[in-house]
Amino acid sequence: MSNPSSNPSIKDIAARANVSTATVSYVLNGTRNVRPKTRERVLAVIEELNYKPNDIAKSLKRRRTDTIGVIAEDVTVFNTPEIIDGINDYGDRHDLHILLTNLRLDKRIGRDFEHTDKYRKYAASAVSELLSKQVDGMIYIGVHPRDLTGLIDSEGKPIVYTYAYTQNDMAIQYNDEQASYEAMSYLVARGHRRIAIISGLMDSIPSRLRLNGYYKAVTEFELPFDPVLIKMGDWERESGYRLTRELLSLPAPPTAILAMNDVMAVGVLQAANEAGVNIPADLSVIGFDNREFSDYLSPRITTMDLPLHEMGYRAMETLHEVINGKQAWRPEMPVCRLIERDSVAPPKGGKP
Amino acid sequence: MSNPSSNPSIKDIAARANVSTATVSYVLNGTRNVRPKTRERVLAVIEELNYKPNDIAKSLKRRRTDTIGVIAEDVTVFNTPEIIDGINDYGDRHDLHILLTNLRLDKRIGRDFEHTDKYRKYAASAVSELLSKQVDGMIYIGVHPRDLTGLIDSEGKPIVYTYAYTQNDMAIQYNDEQASYEAMSYLVARGHRRIAIISGLMDSIPSRLRLNGYYKAVTEFELPFDPVLIKMGDWERESGYRLTRELLSLPAPPTAILAMNDVMAVGVLQAANEAGVNIPADLSVIGFDNREFSDYLSPRITTMDLPLHEMGYRAMETLHEVINGKQAWRPEMPVCRLIERDSVAPPKGGKP
DNA sequence: CTGTTAGCGCGTTCAC
């Protein structure tokens, strides 16, 4: 016995079962036929000693760790846990493990994405550590969809981005344009034609894509196009509040507002409330993100659910296939789906 | 050169710098003095070849991975990301890595904690995998504080629980009793004496401890003790709603309500709103958890913030010290702190 | 077909 005090090794098993370590290995992995009797004996000893193979040694030899490095820009941001959950879902089914790196971006440098220098340093050291740990690949989870081209060098290891992208790497992104188009269709189907939109910051990709979906709906459904119905917010509640006040004071206010996130939708509710405008009777509201609290407000907000779990799952799946040499990169994007709640009703005087 | 196509190994560095691999290792780790000139040469080659040590090989020899296995019962539950963030915070400062396991309990078996059989299987396989990966220790993050004694066998590896505990292992728990006592003190200081409490499920530890804090405050501040002011909820909004209606219809309704979580506080607001009771003018409310949405409601809810980040940090710190042989187990519990917002005011006719 | 021997993967560290 090599060392009775520490965990038993394959040698201990071999000795106790009167076989070579090779035989034990073959039994363990089914890599070759072993006579049933021998196999039984080996398995009995493994059981008896509660032997667990050392994955570190195994990985060293196999040059593969079955471990994926996940770089999260910030795990405390709402999108990240669900994405990680999706990654775990796939990982569980395929015996893949997760080495988690949390850049803690929100706490360390906030949302000022221009701090490229500092950011690059954090990211580089995260990648470097994961590479040292010999991960088989990496998944990068952003806090906000944006172009990260040139910021990260994965040094040849496969990497998949989600909730962020680069011009050269694989990325799993949901379909923003479809989402806002679908929200618009939903409102139009209920008789709305004068629909306002409160966007996020305009340097953000989702803002632009969702605006595209809005325009597309305006065109296809031949809605009256009025620039005053398009408001630029900043994702924060206060902007939803302020812009809704502006919209409500218009000579011809909208009958519905599409807010690009649930946080701004809170501001919409507040402004409407203060103005004595009833939601949904006088004004319909749709949010985005399906944040937990959107179900706790009065009225409960109808909102677009982001396919976060699916994004994580697909990112992991894509990475896994690339690692295994199947270049199964598919272009279809996960889609958002509308969660119908109580903040939308037909407009007054509209069709039923 | 052993293999020009794959990553350079210590051998490649040694060969190119005309030294032995031992010397390279000494340079890398500062384990021994190396003549400056030699050291320079080695460092230059390392730079030139962009050499990164293989942590897998290193771990195999050192019998230590500097990796901690984190077992989260469910990463999508609100407490978990912040706890993980705290773990990362400490880990970053001490070069510790995180191998994340997500039991996905909520999605797989829900909140029925009695499914012990299934649960035990998931937990055991998680531990087993982490052990195979040779983690130096483990942190267990529960979804709800409860006694897990006997459910998990860490097979001798150090393990620290947080947001859960066992009778034999180290656990980092926040101080529930102090928290509700402090919330009560805050209300009393503002003149409230008739204070109701809406608890969570009574088979839950936090419910009982917080009730203790309530009783302690009632006794110490000599508040009128009236059992009808003590309501048993179930953590869900509907129970907050229903029980508040009951409280408001009392002959002598309370002037303040302490809800054991923010979700039930939403129900309190709703019931008060329907009854035409103004918060905080007619009724004060304090919640628990400092959920993000508590700041989005009208009025913004005053609530107890849970020291989640600190719990993660302390769990990691404790584990690290145990691994290093410093049995630095401290009994002090992280404390909650009150977030003052707009849902508390002096009672009508109370002192200013 | 079954079993064994021995070298390897890569970095660490003791003895010289």
Next chain:
DNA sequence: GTGAACGCGCTAACAG
């Protein structure tokens, strides 16, 4: 400053 054994499991080559 170096040689070589070592940590542990895998697997090619070989023997029966």
